[in-house]
Amino acid sequence: MTTKPSKPSKPSQTPQTAARFSRRGILAATPLVLGVGALAACSNGGSGGSSDGGGGGESGGTLTIFSTGEEMSFDPATSQNLAITTLGLTARRLTAWKTSADAPTELIPDLATDVGTASEDGTTWTFTLQEGLLFEDGTPITAATVKYGLERSFAAELTGGLTYHKVLLEGGEDYAGPFSDKHLDSIETPDDLTLVFHLNRPYGDFGWIASTPAFAPVPEESGEPETYATEPVASGPYRLESYAPGSKAVLVRNEKWDVDTDQARLGGPDSIEFTLAQDASVVAQSIIADRSDAQDSFLSTFVPTAQLVQAQNDPKVGDRLVTSGPGALEYLALNTESDALKDVKVRQAIQYAVDKEAYRTAKGGEISGDYATTLITPGIAGREEYSLYSDEPTGDVDKAAALLKEAGAGEISLRLVITDDQTGAAESIQQGLKRAGITVTIQPLDENAYSSEVTAGDGTGYDLVLSSWQPDVPSPNANLTPLFDSSQIGDGNYNLARYANPDVDAAILEASSTIDADEAHAKWAAVDKQILEESPVVPLIYSKNSFIHGSGVENFVIGEFPAYPNYLTVTLG
Incomplete structure (x- = not known):
């Protein structure tokens, strides 16, 4: 899933930081603290040329990938790269x-x-x-x-x-x-x-x-x-020719790669240049204008908000602005160990009180994502669509109030911990819960304090937390185990709801141990509902990511999973 998410992704982040903050977890039902890593560090560049050299590339030319990151590593032992991004160009698996x-x-x-x-x-x-x-x-x-x-x-x-x-x-x-x-x-x-x-x-x-x-x-x-990160021996269609931190990494054809042995990669461009330490807004404007030095390029970061609006309103951009389908799950975690949230009826009331429409508006509107009702995210085989709570994105305040009354809940005051960039989204949660008589105090924390109180702490420092999750591989296991297995509470892990249910732990272990895919999918779908019935989190949206490329770029495909372009199949016209 990647990182281990400690903060939700945001539109201005690169895929590498979005990965760090929204996707990581472990797939084994075993306690483990995972290291933080990057999805990809990318850049942009050049033009021209044509070649069918080494490995049967289709399009020739130089593809440039612009990145806000300053450094890259090509060592697979230290990488958290998704299979379709940077490292996949040089290293097969x-x-x-x-x-x-x-x-x-x-x-x-x-x-x-x-x-x-x-x-x-x-x-x-x-x-x-x-x-x-x-x-x-x-x-x-x-x-x-x-x-x-x-x-x-x-x-x-x-x-x-x-x-x-x-x-x-x-x-x-x-x-x-x-x-x-x-x-x-x-x-x-x-x-x-x-x-x-x-x-x-x-x-x-x-x-x-x-x-x-x-x-x-x-x-x-x-x-x-000490050296392999910058002196790798390539098995993929490209080899590293040169690398200058903070400036550029240049990949050229690996003459020993054979396209006939590779179902995953096209090896189209003759070379790929990663231009590092770039300003995303400046690059996005250049690509929107389709300047000559940006036509054979794409921006590895999500399009910043201002430029996203600009690109949407510019008819010359057209399909060069590519928005993914629904991807990472953005959610509100309810600390089940908090005295105020131990009663499942109170947690279920919050499901109805939350205003998902206001949340999505705060995130940028419809282009930011689709409303979420399940824990397993779209694009993953075995996912079943269902809705246990309100089908109205604005919520159902009357139902929330009725559940609170059943629970005998008096005045409820909750502390919502966020990072500095989440203020607008947090305020939408605050306002939604206020309608049901629940008072929410928002407390921004810096990254170190957030980690100390939320992922590594004892759970006493918060009641609610906003987060998001995109797994490292498209498996229901990668959605559910890191967030809901009791072994993943504290110690730097990501069961932020501090949810512990022995029956769910057993169901997770059984599903992950099932070899037949169809049987496993059915079991994971059942676990999804089993968890959400106890309301440890409120699914908010499945976030969408928007990317932009120049007019010379072809085969720029964002699949159903993950919500990032497949670097391995990009070619030039």
Whole structure:
């Protein structure tokens, strides 16, 4: 899911900071504190040229991606990159994602010949590599290089990456990485093309886990922790030619990549330039105007609010402004340990009292998202649409008042903790609850105080908190486990409602252990409703993200999941 979200995403953030603040979690029902990381650092640039060089690219030219970020890392061990963004240009994984604007994201093979085969009990997963795959230097990509790349992610020298595999692989909790010449026995490589993973419990989503960055191959002789971030050995369609922090990173064709072996990437442009440390507003204006130096580019950040309005009203922009479908879940977490919120009827009353229409208006109106009623987000296979509470976006104040009366609730005063950028959204919550006689005091906190009181604290410092969540992989598991499993309360984790229900914990474990996808989806849909019946959070909206690109950019696709463009398929006209 990514980060671990500590703050909700906002339209002016880059995908990298939105990821940090809205999407991370763990997929295993095991307590774990995850590091903060980036989705992507991107930039923009050039023009021209045509080539069908190295790997069968379609469009040639130089694609520029503008980024507000100042630094980039190409080390998969420390990355929280989504499978379709920056790192996927240079590093393949065992599996990959096929995104579509009108269908759920599909798991597809990448380095492997299929998406993995589970044993009957779901504790062993086997992958077979395609034959003939090469690194940029011409050396073979083997099972041993995938194993080494994965082992590197356990090293204390390399922190910040996703950690799902660390709590699933047998012996992972005690393994400290390969730099002391030790290997992880639960990853077997019986031959050059076969990997066998032994898990500590049945796990149905391991094929998705194999699409995360740590499953990229790394040659053992090249994987030094001090240098690999800026001297990677590419397995994808591009290799890193040059990198200057705060300025630019240049990717050029990897001549050893073969498009016929790759279902996830087109390898269209001859080169890709990431222009760093950019002002999003300035870049957006340049792309809106379609200036010559911006035609073959896109902005990696969400379009800032002022420029979004400008682009919407400029007929010359047209379909160069691309808005995603509904994505990350924005929600109001209700601290179930708070004395004022322990009664489920009080929490259910808040479901009816909240004014989602006012909240969405404060976030920017219809373009900011669709109203939310479920916990599993759109674009994820297995999601079921339902509504347990009011179907009116403005709420149902009479129903809220009736529930409060049933609960025997007297005067209720709640403390809503926010970050500085959430004031307008918080005021909409405050005004909605006031209609039902609930007083809300808004308290902005800086990032350190927020972390101390909300994610790492004991729960005594707040009653309500606004947050959002986009998982790292398109699985219901990634929506529900990090936010509602009791093991994820405190210690830097993201069960912000501090919700603990042994029956839900058991249902989460059962669903995540189910190997058959259809059976698992049915179980996750049931867990979704089971949780929301107890009202630990109020779903507000599924946020939408708007991006803009120049007139020379083609195949700029935002799938149903995630709400970001697929960098791997962008080409130039």
